[in-house]
Amino acid sequence: MNRIRLDSFDVFVSIVRCGGFRAAALERGVSSSALSQTMNALEETLGIRLLNRTTRSVSPTQAGQRLLERLTPALSDIRLAIAEVDELRDTPSGTLRINAPAPAVDHFLCPLAFDFMDAYREVNIDIISDAAVIDIVEQGFDAGVRFGNQLAQDMIALPLGPPLRYAIVASPDYVEKHGHPRTPQDLIDHDCIRRRFPGGTLVTWRFSNGHDEIEATPVGRLLVSSAHNELQAALAGRGIAHVFDDYAKPHIRDGRLVELLPDWSPALPHWFLYYPSRRLPSAAMRAFLDFVRRYEWEAQA
CATH class of the missing domain: 3.40.190.290 (D-Maltodextrin-Binding Protein; domain 2)
Known part of the structure; x- marks a missing residue:
């Protein structure tokens, strides 16, 4: 079997999670054809079809579903390992992915992110505007924004902005x-x-x-x-x-x-920025959390 690139598995998981090549390509900032080539190479190397493709939808085959069930926790462990290595950095860096409803993005998250990026030049922020309640760990986000009554019990939450x-x-x-x-x-x-x-x-x-x-x-x-x-x-x-x-x-x-x-x-209650209690935050995430705690909301009103 030819050597398989680790990012090929990450591409596969992204396509299934996003429900198609186009949405996954937008999320990853690449072309749909590039993802298609990666998937074709992965399936060819494994010698088995992982995705059912139609003009309207993409879904995992039986083999793809079995691989997905194994890959999801494995990729999560890899991200955690990278975050632990990132602890040794003097300067926070990397990309933070945050999921939030549009009103929270417009009035709180964007102004906060703009100022944070000025202070931490090596950190990128990927904000996904989405009102649906999702599992941020499963979907590969570092944090999310929701009302307090919408949070799972295993999450840590910080108030985001005034009531x-x-x-x-x-x-x-x-x-x-x-x-x-x-x-x-x-x-x-x-x-x-x-x-x-x-x-x-x-x-x-x-x-x-x-x-x-x-x-x-x-x-x-x-x-x-x-x-x-x-x-x-x-x-x-x-x-x-x-x-x-x-x-x-x-x-x-x-x-x-x-x-x-x-x-x-x-x-109404505050928006809350929340993140998993069982995952060690990266250096970039810790810097962002500290920034949220210190942020002067009234000055932005």
Whole structure:
């Protein structure tokens, strides 16, 4: 048997995890054809097909699934061994892969990462914006960002930024034409901009004034899949939006949006940066964690 390059196995795992050559190529920063050539060479060397390929999907064969089950912990051990060797470095280096929902990326993770990269020139950061709850260890991430109630018990978590709140907003033109709702119940007479989570469920709007709590399913003609599109629609006067106030604050300040029902906006928990408790963090990850602990969030607001 010809010698097999270790990174060929890593390519195989990436293709299965990402569900295809194109997604894996984007993640790894190479071409799909390069990954295809690597897989063809691996299968030829092993003398067995590892992947079922169709025009729409890629999945492991029985042999591929068996190899995958062995490779996943083995590659994790290799990464851990590299991290332990990295302990001997004087200067943190390497790549940190972090998975986080778009709002956390926009308002907290990106500003933090930009400043961190200025301080640590030999560390690269790969940020994947994803709202789905995933296993960051299985998916090959160093850390993730989620709300505290979404974290597994074997994770260590650090607060990322100040507490959050939602803002109900609309353009001044919309309010002038359709009126100013005074209670959450009034929204039933308004055109609300609805949003769908990646899993397909619709976002529910929750309200609290300290005494009463109300949960409402918004009604409206427009349905979008991102907070950016929801905000864009509100700025265009297409209805009332329900977004994190970090998205809305700049537009409220310049008069392009009006906040509605501010007394009904409940406080939300922090985002948390989390990482596995059973894995020894690399020097780069330890430096990043220390940076998070020292970061001045209010100065970035």
